[in-house]
Amino acid sequence: MKSSRLIQVLLLLQSRGRMTADELATRLEVSPRTIYRDIDALSASGIPIYADRGPAGGYRLVDGYRTRLTGLTTDEAQSLFLAGLPGPAEELGLREFAAAAQLKLLAALPTELRAKAEQIRQRFHLDTPSWFRGDEPTAHLATIADAVWEQRRVRMTYRRWGNRTVTREVDPLGLVLKAGTWYFVGSLRTYRVSRVLELEVTNDTFDRPAGFDLAAFWARWSEEFEARMYGERVTVRMTRAGLDKARYLLSGHQARVIAELDPEPGAEFGFPTESTRHAVADLLKFGADVEVVAPAELRHEIVAAVEAMRELYNGAKLPAWFR
Numbered sequence: 001m002k003s004s005r006l007i008q009v010l011l012l013l014q015s016r017g018r019m020t021a022d023e024l025a026t027r028l029e030v031s032p033r034t035i036y037r038d039i040d041a042l043s044a045s046g047i048p049i050y051a052d053r054g055p056a057g058g059y060r061l062v063d064g065y066r067t068r069l070t071g072l073t074t075d076e077a078q079s080l081f082l083a084g085l086p087g088p089a090e091e092l093g094l095r096e097f098a099a100a101a102q103l104k105l106l107a108a109l110p111t112e113l114r115a116k117a118e119q120i121r122q123r124f125h126l127d128t129p130s131w132f133r134g135d136e137p138t139a140h141l142a143t144i145a146d147a148v149w150e151q152r153r154v155r156m157t158y159r160r161w162g163n164r165t166v167t168r169e170v171d172p173l174g175l176v177l178k179a180g181t182w183y184f185v186g187s188l189r190t191y192r193v194s195r196v197l198e199l200e201v202t203n204d205t206f207d208r209p210a211g212f213d214l215a216a217f218w219a220r221w222s223e224e225f226e227a228r229m230y231g232e233r234v235t236v237r238m239t240r241a242g243l244d245k246a247r248y249l250l251s252g253h254q255a256r257v258i259a260e261l262d263p264e265p266g267a268e269f270g271f272p273t274e275s276t277r278h279a280v281a282d283l284l285k286f287g288a289d290v291e292v293v294a295p296a297e298l299r300h301e302i303v304a305a306v307e308a309m310r311e312l313y314n315g316a317k318l319p320a321w322f323r
Contacts, residue, residue: 005030009038010047013061020058136181136194144184144193147201148172151208157198158191165197171206174214178222185214190221226253233270234279235293240265242289249285268293280305 005028012019012027019027021035028035039059043049048062140156147154155169170186175193177183182193188209230253238246243265246258254272263269273279280301283290292299 005034006038006042009035010042010061013049013059018052018058018060023058138182138193140196140199141175141182141193143199143201144172144196145175148175148184151205153202153204153206154186155200155202156191156196159195159197169202173208173212174217176214176218185217185221188217190225229274230254230257230272232273232275232279234273234276234295234298235268236271236283237266237268237291237293238263238286239289242286245286245289250282254282276301 008028009024012024021032021039024035025032039049039051049059050062051057051059144154146152151171153169153171155167157165157167159165168186170189170191173185173188175182175184176190183190184193185191230251243258243263247255250258257272258269261269271279271283273282276295276298279292279298283292283302284305292302
């Protein structure tokens, strides 16, 4: 890896100007002593590097010198798509390539554009995981990514909802990072990477479906998935305050459905939900700003929940854990 590091030292000096040995060592995750040896090696090979002495000193290239070693390797070019996503790049095993690609890109830019690129990096940051969620195990992510690139069929043991396991052989067509969670499309079905328990890459290759577009497939699948998840409707009416609260108390799909219906305050409409049990939890968030009209079973469950809360707070019937 020494030759790769020497190139990175050279590109850092070209893109950033003067840098100290400590700064270079921190950036490349090596010791200052290693940087001293690298500078000596570059100088011996004819690279015009010189050192400024003193507190404001450091290493720099002779003014006007520019290396032509800015061509991207295949791995670096692929990693550019994840250059703003350090977490996902590391999960895919591309962290080092992403850093090298960014350096080469900066070094190839004119000075004025290089400064602008650095300003953008300092002012905009993309954080993909959603709030209040821990990292999911993705032990097989890099292997799946390799199978996607090489178009090799995989055999896996997969944990479905309800802890039921199945064995599948699929053609991995692409990976998707959605709100910090990795999914992969296999044989035109979608799987969650964290639910892959065992994985084997076979020697069988496959042809991608003609005209397959990963982004278009994911958009269509996501819309259909949300529609299936919230496939039930219960009849409710809401106050104006309740309709306003729907935008931040409900899921994005539920809020969009209600916004499209655009009901008047007090008018009955179909509230999207996964099931009656889920509807109880969703509707209790609104307090007195919602009334369930139908089904009667849901009205009774809401009343029972409210009565239990009333008894709890009045102290008439404290649960065992409260005593």
